[in-house]
Amino acid sequence: MKCAIVDLGSNTIRLSLYNTLENGGFETLFSKKYMAGLAGYVSHGIMSNDGINQACAVLLDFKILLQQLSVKDMHVFATASLRNIKNTEKALETIKRRTGLSVDVIEGSEEGILGYYGALYTTDLKNGMMFDIGGGSTEFVRVKNGKVKNSQSVSIGSLNLFHSNVSGLWPEKKEQKAITKQINKKLNTVDFPKKSPEKVCCVGGTCRAILNIVNYHFNKQENNRIITREEFDKILKILTKHDITSRNYILKLCPDRVHTIIPGMMVVKEIMDRLNCKELWVSRYGVREGYLCKNFLMTGSTQEVTK
Structure with a gap:
């Protein structure tokens, strides 16, 4: 069908x-x-x-x-x-x-859970945390022993951060500081785990675009789904220089996210900082596949969020 x-x-x-x-x-x-x-x-x-x-x-x-x-x-x-x-x-x-x-x-908490369902199709995430950066919101899901412990949504995304802070195409230093301040104000409301999660997984177009740049720059296999913290920091440093290399990378590897990739990466950076994340798994699938599984395949769990 x-x-x-x-x-x-x-x-x-x-x-x-x-x-x-x-x-x-x-x-x-x-x-x-x-x-x-x-x-x-x-x-x-x-x-x-x-x-x-x-x-x-x-x-x-x-x-x-x-x-x-x-x-x-x-x-x-x-x-x-x-x-x-x-x-x-x-x-x-x-x-x-x-x-x-x-x-x-769909509600924000439900969006996070659907993203988790989608990620499960290709990613083993029984213990850890998943996040999904969209254009207008970011979702967080904490998982323990294969059960969703908590799902939250905050109203920051790559596109609304761009529109509320950036006057040109890419954020200047002063605008980057304003973006970081806005991100952290929202992240302060998120129930992050006290200890670094066993595994951190991300879904969504922003993270897939970052992975594409990482794989290209570090000459990795096309099927690589992992971004190390060192690799992430290197790419963020390159893209925020606003030089020929950064422009070429963005225009060649993620032209449809030319204005949102840097704000999106800034969200990822602050999340990785708070989770003390050394390695990020990027899922091939996300909320659409989760919606498919839950509503049409009956393979998505219908579990309630445990307290």
Whole structure:
């Protein structure tokens, strides 16, 4: 059975088409994304009509594409893009009226758990911590003995940090300090473990982009999924120089994140500092696959968060 899922995010809107297998697994048939940048259409907590129209246009494009492939159903969920705005209901009503699609707005804690489900498909994470940096929020999940102990979400992401602090394309030194201050203000509300976790895993496009740069710079195998702290610090230092090398790396390896990769890396840095993280595992899968597993494959756990 083919299953189409759309993640209506703050930075990207991504369609993934999966083929579900009889053994409870899945295979990805294709993925298509638009860098819609919906967080940039939000002012004083209100998403503008232009932002809502942008979301509708992308969803209609996806709908037409799937019709051409004879895929009837498209399941859409939204994260911080619609969760953290004041006019959520208006946006949902407009999308429904113009596209015929109902959007499932998931809570921040649920988003974190879905990201964990997705990560489990390729990553062994029985004890440790997972985080997911999006365009408009970051989720944290603590895991012990294969059970979710805690799931939290904070309203900082690579795109909203850019819009609230950066005047040009890349943050200058003064702007980097402002970003760091904003990050730490939010991270102070997160229940980090007192001891360094056994394993730290990250999901999402920001971390995958960082891994891509690390693998290129250090000439690693394409299937490498690990970033050491030393490697991370080296890449962050290179990218924040704003020289020819940094520009070439960004434009060649993550052109669709040209303005968000540095703010995103700054979030990762502060998280790694707080976790005393020496090694970061980057998952191939995340919240979309978690949504698929939980809602359509029944392989995602339906456990409650344990206290």
